[in-house]
Amino acid sequence: MKMYKTIDLCAGIGGIRRGYELAGCFKNVLSAEIDKNACLTYEHLYGENPMNDITTEEFKAKVEATDYDILLAGFPCQAFSRAGKKAGFEDKIRGTLFFDIAEIIRRTRPKAFMLENVDNLVTHDKGHTFATIIEVLVKDLNYKVVGVTLGDDGALIYEPRKFIRNSRNFGVPQNRPRVYIMGFNREHFGSAVDNLPNELPKERKNPIYTDLNDLLEMDADDKYFLSSGYVETLERHKARHEGKGNGFGYKIVNLPEIEHPVSNAILATGGSGKERNLVIDPKAGVAGKVIGSKQTPLNDRGIRMMTPREWGKLQGFINYAFIDKKTGEDKFSFPEKLADGPKYKQLGNAVTIPAVEEMAKFMKKWLTELDKT
Structure with missing residues (x-):
């Protein structure tokens, strides 16, 4: 060939x-x-x-x-x-x-x-x-x-x-x-x-994948769950835009009533790409939990950001493009010390x-x- x-x-x-x-x-x-x-x-x-x-x-x-x-x-x-x-x-x-x-x-x-x-x-x-x-x-x-x-x-x-x-x-x-x-x-x-x-x-x-549910990895790390204060801010922001007739604001993309959920485009800008792609994760013990990186306790609805791994699956980098045909092992990984910020940016740009x-x-x-x- x-x-x-x-x-x-x-x-x-x-x-x-x-x-x-x-x-x-x-x-x-x-x-x-x-x-x-x-x-x-x-x-x-x-x-x-x-x-x-x-x-x-x-x-x-x-x-x-x-x-x-x-x-x-x-x-x-x-x-x-x-x-x-x-x-x-x-x-x-x-x-x-x-x-x-x-x-x-x-x-x-x-x-x-x-x-x-x-x-x-x-x-x-x-x-x-x-x-x-x-x-x-x-x-x-x-x-x-x-x-x-x-x-x-x-x-x-x-x-x-x-x-x-x-x-x-x-x-x-x-x-x-x-x-x-x-x-x-x-x-x-x-x-x-x-x-x-x-x-x-x-x-x-x-x-x-049949739909988003097929790809999400539940029981994510606590750091991906939104604080209650952040959820309130997003609610206010959304209400303000809806009052003006805009379709802006956060979106939960895997609500149970959605038959075949699909994510919105993931974006390198981070914020909007993440907030329009929130998911409900039924992980136990998260509601009200206080973790160091957040100013208010975690929200009680299980709302979290998608993880970089989930974004990697949405773009075909993880669980697809780097799978070793002989062993079935996924060879994709990021450099060891790379923070989440650059991971989201790189996948959003990809x-x-x-x-x-x-x-x-x-x-x-x-x-x-x-x-x-």
């Missing part, structure tokens, strides 16, 4: 890389990440430190000197300046990480790429951001982007919403819509790229590995077809 070499940009803790490795014919040869804690976890998992800055000429030269086939990147959503009609693509996107990714694609011409982003990308700046990205990839860089066709007049035809995929359809109980953009090098493969399907995979056939794995299988299938032509 042919192995394709990948590079992993804005790598975080390597979720995109891992999804591709699981698809079976991708081997990573270079990575880039600048968050120190994320680099520690990445090195702990893969045995290599990805500390590289994609905005530097030094790194771009390193990519040029690297023999690779596929560029992978999960990049942040940033606004582009509204450059005039005659502006070159560099001027349209300058000052953003997408500029650096596009520049690397232009200079190294990989066979294919996959980019991942938040779902707001399609509506960001009234759609201008997404339209610019697609135009740069298709027209300036000459890639066939899955889901984009050219009209007779050369106009780009596509539906932005069709680039969104939700993690909950890929085997994990998390409502996490994300944008996936996949492109194939028209220069390299020729007109055969026009035979590609017009949409990326929409689901995974065999779910990993991709859902089972969703990426389906994208990787799609890419594997079509690269194999295109390489025959």
